[in-house]
Amino acid sequence: MASPNASSSQFQLLRQRRFLPFYLTQFSGAFNDNLYKNALLLLITFTTVGWAGLPVDLVVNLAAFLFIVPYFLFSGLAGQLADRHEKTRIIRWVKAAEIVIMTLAALALWQGWYGVLLCLLFLMGTQSAFFGPVKYSILPQVLEPSELVGGNGLVSGGTFVAILLGTIAAGVLASFPLATPLIAFAVVIMALLGYLSARKIPVTVAPELPKSMSPMCWQPLRESWRLMAVAAEQRPVLLAILAISWFWFLGAAYLTQFPNFARLHLQGDETVVTLLLSLFIVGIASGSVLCERLTHHSVSLAPVPWGALGLTLPGIDLFFALPASAEPTTWWLLLSQPEYWRLLVDLVLIGAAGGLFIVPLYAYIQRATEAHKRARIIAALNVINSLFMVVSALAGMLLLGIAGLSIPLFLLILSVVNLLVLPLVLWIRRYKGQESTVKHVDK
Structure with a gap:
């Protein structure tokens, strides 16, 4: 592989076969996950009165649980497979499984089999759990070290944009009179497009396994627990993992509270929720792609402390940016009235800080881990x-x-608690600077 020009932009990767098909594959997967999940939640909420006699709120929370629990159950198996086998082949099998799952989902949508749709949501989560370890562990094999931060920025930013577009598409399709057949058609088409793009991903080098590597373990829960021991072998890597997970804690809190935040504190309609979500995610995508310039094409943790500060300071300001007495709002009113601009800018800054925070940490984890352990x-x-x-x-x-706090106060508390993460990321950065060499990128 030719060494890239150090001054080249990460966006040039989108014109190269070694990256573009993979990028489109992961983008379509994130889009389809959120299209299917959110469309199902909307259909359960607005077109049925519960399911099997259960309250709607209970079914909605059950759906969220079914999508996330496969990560606990099957990540151990997924990491083992990705560390032992050629990664492009795994991606293609995973995307082929998505076609089968979405075809069954289309049939279940057509027939109104909501119980089957919930089971398929579990299978979709399982498919995503098997794709996750390959998604980030393949990047060091197809990118040069000087491209690693830029490539991670594109993948992270693209993932969040796909989440946003999938969520919006679910709402748009669910609003049509023929919502069910349209959603059924859309999820199958997206699965097919994802598989076709996966077929274009170049085959990577099969991993060289050390003789000391333990045999494959087929006990999901046991292997998921053993993952923690593998991650803890390098303390800075484990702390980087915890730092990224803390961002997902914060991000989940913001995304979960946006609907009620818009309704209660901005007196907004659905368009306001979409605007807040869009600004937050566009901020994350912008911060993600900005990392390459800030790190000068090297794996550096320099932006991470600034990202940590950016998650705190605009988060605190958001509390004070709320108007004292909000009138009923729409998305256009928020954009056109100066009294709301400070709040909107804070949301963009919080998202951008999140991108600056997580992308260098992902690249560091990839660079600092050995190839035969990276996927796990x-x-x-x-x-x-x-x-x-x-x-x-x-x-x-x-x-x-239970405590009865307001949403702005809840977000303020999280922003202040985030200050505790700053010493952690400074320690990781200092430890990394003391390492003599860390060269585990595969070539």
Whole structure:
């Protein structure tokens, strides 16, 4: 592979076969996950009165649980497979499985089999759990070290944009009179497009396994627990994992509270929720792609402390940016009235800080880990991310539901607590600077 020009932009990767098909594959997967999940939640909420005699709120929370629990169950197996086998082949099998799952989902949507749709949501989560370790562990094999931060920025930014577009598409399709057949058609088409792009991903080099590597373990829960031991072998890597997971804790809190925040504190309609979500995610995508310029094409943690500060200071300011007495708002009113601009800018800055925070940490984890352990460490990251998101939901239930705090005060508390992460990332950065050499990128 030719060495890239150090001054070249990360966007040039989108014109190269070694990256573009993979990028389109992961983008379509994130889009389809959120299209299917959110469309199903909307259909359950607005077109049925519960399911099997259960309250709608219970079914909605059950759906969220079914999508996330496969990460706990199957990440261990997924990490093992990705560390032992050629990664492009795994991606193609995973995307082929998505076609089968979405075809069954289309049939279940057509027939109104909501119980089957919930089971398929579990399978979709399983498919995503197997794709996760490959998604980030393949990047060091196809990118040069000087491209690693830029490539991670594109993948992270693209993932969040796909989440946003999938969520919006679900709402748009669910609003049509023929919502069910349209959603059924859309999820199958997206699965097919994802598989076709996966077929274009170049085959990578098969991993060289050390003789000391333990045999394949087929006990999901046991292997998921063993992932923690693998991740803990390098303390800075484990702390980087915890730092990324903390961002997912914060991100889940913001995304979960946007609907009620818009309704209660901005007196807004659905368009206001979409605007807040869009600004937050566009901020994350912008911060993600900005990392390459700030790190000068090297794997550096320099932006991470600034990202940590950016998650705190605009988060604190957001509390004071709320108007004292909000009138009923729409998305256009928020954009056109200067009194709301400070709040909107804070949301963009919080998102951008999140991108600056996580992208260098992802690149550091990839660079600092050995090839035959990298996918399992990414799998451990996925498990801990999921755990932090569950704890985030529990914290929201406790502080908002039981303690009776307002949403702005809840977000303010999280912003202040985030200051505790700053010494952690400074320690990781200092430890990294003391390392003599860290060269585990595959070539």
